[in-house]
Amino acid sequence: MMIMIPDGTNAAGGGPISNEKASEPGAHGDANLLMLAPKKPVWKRIPNFGLLGWLGIAILCFWSFLALFGPLIAPHGESEIIDGSLSFSELGEGGFLGLDYLGRDILSRVVYGTRTTLGLALAATAIAFLVGGSLGIIVVIIGGLLEDVASRLVDGIVAFPAIMLALVVVSAVGSSLSALVLTVGLIEAARVYRIARALAQDVMSMDFVEISLARGESRIWVMWHEVMPNALIPLSTDLGLRFTYSILLLSGLSFLGLGVQPPYADWGVMVRENLLGLTFAPHSVLIPALAIYSVTLAVNFLVDWNLARGNRDISNELVK
């Protein structure tokens, strides 16, 4: 496998890596040409995301806004009971989106849930990349027995369906928010580790690494100056997918009753809480579920656009 660096990366912002490595043989052949091109004004350097890509950006902006300012906008409190006798009310009755099984305002709970759902998923993704990414690279640098043992362990984790593993771990350590984030983050970290390790191995087999080692650079220097910069950009294309998987995993856990615990408003929790009303008040289940879907879809639109730039396809990256 060659490292694939999406074509537009250099054009869209340069970055210290391409400038630094431009003279290295084989790393970025086209970087020289791009640097000679006259600088375009900022608005012309915004890449064309395509219709679906812009749609994705719009959806993400919308939810980010709600996550930041939601509590100022929400008409009611997170778990404030509006009217207990109106539970599972119809759309518009008691609140714009109706009331849930306890008579709480669904709109307010969706707004509050934005912060929980997206915040937890972001934190889990960050852990996955920090732990998985750095371990994957460090292990290649050290090599030897450590690399083999770590990789076999990670194989064992990956051989297990993520949701089942998360279930076992969460029922062992409990469903506190930090435990959830750590569990999901570490499960995803196993997947990130594999990609990071493969990328680092590719870089390590490059001529310029061999030259660095031959001229007497330490392995730590090689890690910082050669492996990290060259592995990080392709690794970051995985960020979006890991984020969607974290959302799906966390909300799946919440849906099964082992994730975020009530009375927190989390979209997965809302789906579970209102499942009883599926037959007569389906909107109370479908609205939070659609909220989750809108985020995963928006991220996947952007991931698809980003991968297409580098002539890759999302199907190569999809491992449930």
Added chain:
Amino acid sequence: MNVLWRLITRRLIFSLYTLLAVAIFVFIAAEILPGDAAQAMLGQAATQETVDALRRELGLDRSAFERFFIWIGNLLQGNFGLSYSTRTPVIDQMALRLPATLLLGGVVTLVAVPLSVVLGLVCAVMPGSMIDRIINTTALCLVSIPDFLMATLLVVLFAVTLNWLPAISQMNNGMSAGEIARALALPTITLTFLVFAPMVRMTRNAIINVLSSPSIEMAMLKGVPRRRIIIHHALPNALGPIVNVISINLAYLLSGVIIVEYIFAYPGVAKFMVDGVSSRNLPVVQICALFFCAVYIAMNLLADIIAMLANPRLRHPK
């Protein structure tokens, strides 16, 4: 063929290591599960003496270290242990759940694999066309969908609004074929939609990749009809990645469909394991974990073998 046998034996030995790692991991995870099987079985009202007696009977009074080696020893003799709750061999209970999982997984495979390979081929024949773009975008939309949303949408549509199909898929003995088909319909549609997208897109891209190779150009220059090029020249060469993505999805179907089983109350292996986790029934959790891991390894091995058989260059390495 020699290469193939060497690959299979090497992979089987490696998979034993992985299975062992999973066994150790599950054992440790189960050790730190709070609560105690004996207490859970007898309820809160039980006296300390009865709980202690049951713990002795189940062997829970020994150290974790001792129990682990007893368990591994039994495992090597094909003895998976007794369920804490029913006192029957877990392998028998597994045998009751397995057909349901295999049935659902098999039906979904029969529907989803041909459908997605054919649609992928259609896209690959006409890249950039309207059909290609519609199928591609649909696949992208389907792959992002959370499983509970897909399942609840279908229940609302087919069970509540149209009232065509049952909302839950309870399986009983003595159901007629028609009843089984009706019970399986909604879970099958849900899972088909969930696994279909990666397979379509992988088929499309693998074929398009092969179509740009010199051998295909040669076939075109010879005047081989387009359909024949796709089926006889491109498809066999693109089989490796296609089979790979199919096998990953099959492994998912056999082990990771807990949410679908939960929503439709389907008595599959995933639900068996979740029940085992919630009742601290360690032998059940262990056998399920080993089963999932074995499925994953077997599917990967199968994919590699098929890829090798389809690719002469892998079959006869220089």
